[in-house]
Amino acid sequence: MINKSSIEVSLFKVYIWVVSFLKPYLMKVFLLIICGVVISVSELIIPKMFGYFIDDVLKNKNINLFVYCLCAIFLVLLLKLIATASKEYLQRYIQENSVRDLQWSIVTKLRVLGASYLEKNSTGTILALVNTEVAALQELYRRYFPEMIQHVLFVTISIYLMLDISLYLSISIIPCISLYYLFGPRIEKKASNIGQKLADSQVNLGQKYYESVSLLKELNVFNSFEWDLNKTLKEVKNNTNLYSKRYWYAYLRGSIRRFTYYFGAIILIIFGCFLISEETITAGEFVSFLLLYLATMHKLTSVITLLTEQKMLMFQASKLYEFAHFEPTITEKEGAIHLNKVEGNINFENVSFSYTPNNPILKNLSFNIKSGEKIAFVGESGCGKSTIAKLMIRFYDSNNGEISIDSNLINSLSLETIRRSIGIVFQDVYIFGSTIKENILFGNPSATEEELIEASKAAYLHDYIMELPDQYNTKVDEKGDTLSGGLKQRVGLARLFLMNPSIVIMDEPTSALDNITEKHIQKSLDRFLIDKTVITIAHRLSTIRDYDRIYVLDNGIIAESGPHEQLLAKNGLYKKFIIQTKEAGLV
Numbered sequence: 001m002i003n004k005s006s007i008e009v010s011l012f013k014v015y016i017w018v019v020s021f022l023k024p025y026l027m028k029v030f031l032l033i034i035c036g037v038v039i040s041v042s043e044l045i046i047p048k049m050f051g052y053f054i055d056d057v058l059k060n061k062n063i064n065l066f067v068y069c070l071c072a073i074f075l076v077l078l079l080k081l082i083a084t085a086s087k088e089y090l091q092r093y094i095q096e097n098s099v100r101d102l103q104w105s106i107v108t109k110l111r112v113l114g115a116s117y118l119e120k121n122s123t124g125t126i127l128a129l130v131n132t133e134v135a136a137l138q139e140l141y142r143r144y145f146p147e148m149i150q151h152v153l154f155v156t157i158s159i160y161l162m163l164d165i166s167l168y169l170s171i172s173i174i175p176c177i178s179l180y181y182l183f184g185p186r187i188e189k190k191a192s193n194i195g196q197k198l199a200d201s202q203v204n205l206g207q208k209y210y211e212s213v214s215l216l217k218e219l220n221v222f223n224s225f226e227w228d229l230n231k232t233l234k235e236v237k238n239n240t241n242l243y244s245k246r247y248w249y250a251y252l253r254g255s256i257r258r259f260t261y262y263f264g265a266i267i268l269i270i271f272g273c274f275l276i277s278e279e280t281i282t283a284g285e286f287v288s289f290l291l292l293y294l295a296t297m298h299k300l301t302s303v304i305t306l307l308t309e310q311k312m313l314m315f316q317a318s319k320l321y322e323f324a325h326f327e328p329t330i331t332e333k334e335g336a337i338h339l340n341k342v343e344g345n346i347n348f349e350n351v352s353f354s355y356t357p358n359n360p361i362l363k364n365l366s367f368n369i370k371s372g373e374k375i376a377f378v379g380e381s382g383c384g385k386s387t388i389a390k391l392m393i394r395f396y397d398s399n400n401g402e403i404s405i406d407s408n409l410i411n412s413l414s415l416e417t418i419r420r421s422i423g424i425v426f427q428d429v430y431i432f433g434s435t436i437k438e439n440i441l442f443g444n445p446s447a448t449e450e451e452l453i454e455a456s457k458a459a460y461l462h463d464y465i466m467e468l469p470d471q472y473n474t475k476v477d478e479k480g481d482t483l484s485g486g487l488k489q490r491v492g493l494a495r496l497f498l499m500n501p502s503i504v505i506m507d508e509p510t511s512a513l514d515n516i517t518e519k520h521i522q523k524s525l526d527r528f529l530i531d532k533t534v535i536t537i538a539h540r541l542s543t544i545r546d547y548d549r550i551y552v553l554d555n556g557i558i559a560e561s562g563p564h565e566q567l568l569a570k571n572g573l574y575k576k577f578i579i580q581t582k583e584a585g586l587v
């Protein structure tokens with residue numbers, strides 16, 4: 001359980017982190033402070049002038065002084081106008097730039113977090129962080145931070161002026177201000193709890209909206225809109241409820257503060273009248289003091305409100321802070337080996353792996369794949385086939401044992417070497433909202449026009465593209481919904497052909513193709529794969545009959561291994577598997 005003090009410490013850390021994004025704009029922040037001083041001084045000079053007006057100008061009926069006063073007020077107001085306009089510009093500049101820097105740091109962090117983070121946290125949650133939470137922080141740079149500076153300056157200068165006018169009057173208001181602390185802290189505590197819940201609720205709501213939009217097709221098919229709406233409504237109600245509570249506590253805090261400062265004004269008037277009658281202060285000094293008191297209390301109330309609201313905001317920011325400080329599990333060693341070309345030998349030596357403690361997925365797995373060999377992994381769903389592929393590309397590190405590529409331990413290689421030399425083709429191919437050309441070039445952005453066309457021809461895609469209105473420059477929809485599943489897989493294969501890696505991992509890359517297209521592509525694929533190390537995660541066994549070796553996985557271990565015919569002759573698990581897949585019509 002997190003105790004109160006640790007929350008305080010961490011919120012403070014979060015605040016420092018958030019404010020650190022202002023560092024590149026310190027000069028602008030400094031100018032903002034100057035503008036704040038000018039605005040505060042010009043606002044505070046007016047009450048001071050009232051005192052002077054009453055005690056000197058009115059009393060002595062001095063017309064010259066009256067004109068000087070009017071000119072001075074006009075000049076002060078002009079100065080305030082210029083300072084306010086500059087402040088507005090600086091505020092906007094600092095806000096836009098610091099939010100952009102914050103957003104950029106979050107997006108770049110996404111790149112280094114690796115697959116394990118992305119598999120554990122939903123896209124909706126990450127999107128909520130990047131959008132909603134960053135937008136919330138925008139308020140801090142736009143409003144809270146500059147207003148805090150200005151109000152604090154105002155209050156400091158004004159307290160100095162009040163002390164200068166009358167020490168007695170200044171001391172008399174202290175008990176009234178302290179009155180707030182009889183009730184305030186209790187309300188603050190409740191408001192903090194609400195703030196924490198609200199931060200969680202914001203992320204959940206963002207996640208729910210993302211889910212609802214992503215699942216639109218499925219919701220249509222299953223006619224489940226009402227089911228989804230009810231779930232969304234529940235989240236919305238919870239969020240609205242928390243917002244209402246937050247505003248209620250904010251109102252309550254504000255009311256108590258207003259009460260204490262009006263109460264202080266009454267005390268001040270009574271005590272002020274007494275001091276005037278005793279001739280300790282003049283009537284003009286009293287009016288100046290009262291005006292300063294009212295303005296200062298108003299600003300002081302704002303400072304306290306800003307502080308508490310910032311605290312609420314820090315609960316939201318703490319989610320971003322955690323994200324920004326999340327240590328990636330997969331990191332590159334200093335001096336990691338960089339290989340220009342990988343031969344394609346892979347070795348697993350007593351490798352064990354589990355995603356969660358006490359739930360081993362792979363147990364003491366050992367196998368050796370030589371460069372150019374064609375290997376398949378088969379086994380029941382969930383037996384760990386894809387997990388082996390994830391370890392090969394270092395999405396995760398094994399708990400025990402050693403994995404090596406070309407006799408180099410995988411964690412001694414640079415991540416770029418691993419990602420560049422291993423190509424993966426998934427069943428699901430992601431299509432970007434861009435031209436079909438860019439979607440293929442994604443496999444190798446520096447490929448030439450000829451290489452692009454060659455790869456498209458090999459993927460049996462070129463003729464289709466040439467019939468499109470803008471041919472290679474035709475835009476395809478985000479997520480590729482205008483492309484059929486088969487076409488998407490062909491784009492995935494064209495990317496692979498362009499990338500030309502030494503090791504290819506395939507997760508049924510041709511499953512969505514019709515028989516004729518599959519036969520054509522299979523020919524290109526066979527030609528392309530001739531000198532490559534191929535690892536296939538097989539569901540349909542027809543594609544792996546000619547493979548050098550097939551590993552049959554069972555319960556985290558290799559139960560059988562060998563070529564197709566040899567395994568069949570064994571009459572064991574593989575044979576059973578073949579019969580099952582035949583019955584399911586997958587052969």
Ligand SMILES: Nc1ncnc2c1ncn2[C@@H]1O[C@H](COP(=O)(O)OP(=O)(O)OP(=O)(O)O)[C@@H](O)[C@H]1O
Binds near residue numbers: 361380384385388
């Ligand atoms: N990121 C993860 N966190 C926790 N458990 C996971 C994760 N990914 C997979 N698993 C679990 O690990 C086990 C092996 O999963 P894996 O995807 O490797 O199986 P598979 O043999 O490839 O399955 P399929 O044939 O259905 O694709 C499964 O029980 C799965 O639920």
